């Protein structure tokens with residue numbers, strides 16, 4: 081597990097806020113996907 085950086089979080093929360101008027105609670109959000117190791 082790792083945490084996204086503040087600048088990355090700002091991009092994500094900013095997009096949702098702008099596009100959807102949705103305020104993300106980052107303390108409860110989980111982003112699933114593939115890390116660099118998985119993608120090889």
Ligand SMILES: [Zn+2]
Pocket residue numbers: 113114115116117118119
């Ligand atoms: Zn991975």
